Amino acid sequence: MLKDITLGQFFPGDTIVHRLDPRTKILLVLLYIVALFLAVGWLGYGLSVLALVGGMALSKITPRNLFKGLKPLIFIISLTAAINLFYTGGTPILPGWIVTWEGIDRALKMVLRIVLLVTGTFLLTYTTSPMALTDGLELLMKPLKKVRFPVHEMTIMMSMALRFIPTLIEETDRIISAQRARGADFETGGLIRRAKALLPILVPLIVSAFNRAYDLATAMESRCYHGGEGRTRMKQLKLKRVDFAALALGAAYMTAAVLLRNYGI
Amino acid sequence: MAEIQVEDLRHVYSPGTPFERTAIEAVNLALPQGQFVGVIGHTGSGKSTFIQHLNALLLPSGGRVLSAGEDINRDKKSRRDIKWKVGLVFQYPEYQLFAETVYEDIAFGPRNMGLSVEQVDERVREAAGFVGVSELFERSPLELSGGQKRRIAVAGVIAMRPEVLVLDEPTAGLDPEGCAQIMANIRAYREKTGATVIIVSHDMDGAAALTERLLVFDKGRLVMDGPPEEIFSQPGRLTAMGLDVPRPTAIALALEARGVQLQGPVYTHEQLTNAILRAYRDKEGGRTPC
Numbered sequence A: 001m002l003k004d005i006t007l008g009q010f011f012p013g014d015t016i017v018h019r020l021d022p023r024t025k026i027l028l029v030l031l032y033i034v035a036l037f038l039a040v041g042w043l044g045y046g047l048s049v050l051a052l053v054g055g056m057a058l059s060k061i062t063p064r065n066l067f068k069g070l071k072p073l074i075f076i077i078s079l080t081a082a083i084n085l086f087y088t089g090g091t092p093i094l095p096g097w098i099v100t101w102e103g104i105d106r107a108l109k110m111v112l113r114i115v116l117l118v119t120g121t122f123l124l125t126y127t128t129s130p131m132a133l134t135d136g137l138e139l140l141m142k143p144l145k146k147v148r149f150p151v152h153e154m155t156i157m158m159s160m161a162l163r164f165i166p167t168l169i170e171e172t173d174r175i176i177s178a179q180r181a182r183g184a185d186f187e188t189g190g191l192i193r194r195a196k197a198l199l200p201i202l203v204p205l206i207v208s209a210f211n212r213a214y215d216l217a218t219a220m221e222s223r224c225y226h227g228g229e230g231r232t233r234m235k236q237l238k239l240k241r242v243d244f245a246a247l248a249l250g251a252a253y254m255t256a257a258v259l260l261r262n263y264g265i
Numbered sequence B: 001m002a003e004i005q006v007e008d009l010r011h012v013y014s015p016g017t018p019f020e021r022t023a024i025e026a027v028n029l030a031l032p033q034g035q036f037v038g039v040i041g042h043t044g045s046g047k048s049t050f051i052q053h054l055n056a057l058l059l060p061s062g063g064r065v066l067s068a069g070e071d072i073n074r075d076k077k078s079r080r081d082i083k084w085k086v087g088l089v090f091q092y093p094e095y096q097l098f099a100e101t102v103y104e105d106i107a108f109g110p111r112n113m114g115l116s117v118e119q120v121d122e123r124v125r126e127a128a129g130f131v132g133v134s135e136l137f138e139r140s141p142l143e144l145s146g147g148q149k150r151r152i153a154v155a156g157v158i159a160m161r162p163e164v165l166v167l168d169e170p171t172a173g174l175d176p177e178g179c180a181q182i183m184a185n186i187r188a189y190r191e192k193t194g195a196t197v198i199i200v201s202h203d204m205d206g207a208a209a210l211t212e213r214l215l216v217f218d219k220g221r222l223v224m225d226g227p228p229e230e231i232f233s234q235p236g237r238l239t240a241m242g243l244d245v246p247r248p249t250a251i252a253l254a255l256e257a258r259g260v261q262l263q264g265p266v267y268t269h270e271q272l273t274n275a276i277l278r279a280y281r282d283k284e285g286g287r288t289p290c
Helices: A022-038 A041-059 A063-068 A071-086 A101-127 A130-147 A151-181 A191-197 A197-222 A241-263 B047-051 B076-085 B102-112 B117-131 B146-158 B178-195 B204-211 B233-242 B247-257 B268-284
Strands: B006-014 B021-031 B038-042 B062-066 B086-089 B163-166 B196-200 B213-218 B220-227
Touching: A022 A041, A022 A101, A022 A130, A022 A241, A041 A101, A041 B102, A130 A151, A151 A197, A151 B086, A191 A197, A197 B086, A241 B102, B006 B047, B021 B047, B021 B076, B021 B220, B038 B047, B038 B204, B038 B233, B047 B163, B047 B196, B047 B213, B076 B086, B086 B117, B086 B146, B102 B146, B117 B146, B117 B178, B146 B163, B146 B178, B163 B178, B178 B204, B204 B247, B233 B247, B247 B268
Parallel strands: B038 B196, B038 B213, B086 B163, B163 B196
Antiparallel strands: B006 B021, B006 B062, B213 B220
16 A cells, blocks of 8 residues: 555656756756746646646656656645635626636646646656755755855765665564554544554555664775765766756747746636 | 365466466365464465465456355455464465554554554563563664564564464474574464464474374375374485485485384484484393493
8 A cells, every 4th residue: 555655656657857957857847837837827827738748648647657656645636725715705606606717727727736746746757756956955045155055965864764765664564564464553543543553554664664764874984985075976967968948948938928927827 | 263264276377468377276175273284386386376365365267265154355354353363374474564563563463453562562471472572662673683574573473363374384494493483482472372283484494393184285285194204204205306304204215225124204303313223122132222
């Protein structure tokens, strides 16, 4: 059941999107997010949908895998939709009703915005290995070092966190199985009972996470890790022609988004 | 007392994704009550997947698992009830310990069964007795040694009084003393209750000496199923699957290669000693050494 969690998962592949430089992909996703928030009219949203579908087709990620990641968000999405639906003033769809035409319009746009936001970022993590992703981030944030921002420390923490998500999921799965074998029941009962039922999972999980962290720190130190100072990397990132082409496309997309916003469509 | 039957069992992980993988298929067997069964196979051969079907932790992608003639995956209730009947001890079970005291941890299973306070107490004391941790009741399970933790985790499953006890690598990572202790505990439980015991192991010497039946998994299929003497009489097949033979069998094979013919099945140290003595006697014309 936990295997369905797709956060930070990477689907290896050899498409043009997979081969793009991680920096290019991060920048493109940032542009995509900004464009998404610039959108006001349906044409603006249509542009973002187009970008997502294009990325999806080029990366050969199936819509099923992409939308599977939305499952945990269903509650938030429905809540957003409901609030917008019922609390937007305007013309009621029927005389005397709370629901207005404006409310429907807004609710649909908000849902679309969340879905596009999440699936767009998933497209990045699905096609970029965690290693490449943090390498790209570190290089992009390098200028921040000037203001003493601990860029290397941040990115290595992030890459370790990403690296251990699958491990922890596996571990959680194992603990859940072990407790279920002892008759633990996580599916029935009220809220308090269910929260209490989590204890036999959380305690062993936290204990083992701490032990793992100690072991990892020892293993890193014994291999002479001492921070990012003077550290070189095995895979040098280099922007290729396809990256510049992709960035140019991104710039065009951004211009279109700004124009659409100015015309309010 | 129940017999477990497995019919045409198949399990596929992550169906419909790039990670799709068939872990086991076409597994057919029956496990009569009271048998001591060993499950051997290379890493990834499907043995761990197989045992998790015995108490309905994993749902079959195809085929059925029957207990006393009834499908254990019939409904939600049957899937839960089978967990008391078939106790499963995972690999490194000490990772499941969570309660503040050893007593509370062992009581977790019996409490989930909905037993009364007295019944729970009786079960906890009995289970702790089997594994010899009765003097540790008030301690925190997290501050104990590896071997002690392992035995407490086993007690946590035994406390449900399962008719079938399944253990995944119960001795992995323990020192020789801890190994011997845990195996003695398991034997004691079986002798006292007549339970079926199924042990997944990579330790061929132990598997050969203790069990009366061996299941050999290879690439998701049950490829051999029989008494140890039959399985270990085909060392070629085992090594082809990347499995070892017990050390006594290996020594017998090495002697055979040098022209010493030993008689009968050889897979325990005792059999090896006797077979060598017999061969020696035959050669010396009836004179016993020593």
